[in-house]
Amino acid sequence: MTSLASTHPPSHHQSNACVIAAPFGCLGITTEMVDGSLMLAYIRYLPASAKHQAPGNALAALVEEQCRAYFADPRTVFDLPLKPQGTAFQQRVWNAVAQLQSGETTTYGEIAARLHSGARAVGGACGANYFPLVIPCHRVVAKANLGGFMGQDAPGLYRDIKRWLLNHEARA
Numbered sequence: 637m638t639s640l641a642s643t644h645p646p647s648h649h650q651s652n653a654c655v656i657a658a659p660f661g662c663l664g665i666t667t668e669m670v671d672g673s674l675m676l677a678y679i680r681y682l683p684a685s686a687k688h689q690a691p692g693n694a695l696a697a698l699v700e701e702q703c704r705a706y707f708a709d710p711r712t713v714f715d716l717p718l719k720p721q722g723t724a725f726q727q728r729v730w731n732a733v734a735q736l737q738s739g740e741t742t743t744y745g746e747i748a749a750r751l752h753s754g755a756r757a758v759g760g761a762c763g764a765n766y767f768p769l770v771i772p773c774h775r776v777v778a779k780a781n782l783g784g785f786m787g788q789d790a791p792g793l794y795r796d797i798k799r800w801l802l803n804h805e806a807r808a
Contacts, residue, residue, distance in 0.1 A: 660796065681793065707804075710739070718767055733765075736775040
């Protein structure tokens, strides 16, 4: 992952947010200064009605650029500095998920077997993902169906986004 320099003075809590359009709604992007380095703190899926807000720093602009590249070509590989987050188990799940290529899927159970864990625990880690798209938890499905997404099992915005992302990657 790359490291981006920032003109801001080091501060652990300095953050900047923006909201950009996506084919399925909007993305909320938050960057933070962590120990003197500007990092992506999280990405949120938002409804199309969310108020757009331009990127306020170079990293947020880079995240927007890489997201737009992904929307044009789902084989795009993200290269962004990610804020260290999550438990050790979540990080193991996210590392496994990050190995999945565009258009490739696996099941919660398959990841659980590799990590000597349970499928529900893997699903919980996927639902807690701070960096959707970048760490593509949408590529993890249930054994018999689409499965949940972003911690939601019911139909709605998140499941619609998961379906869109999988279809987008399948078309490539």
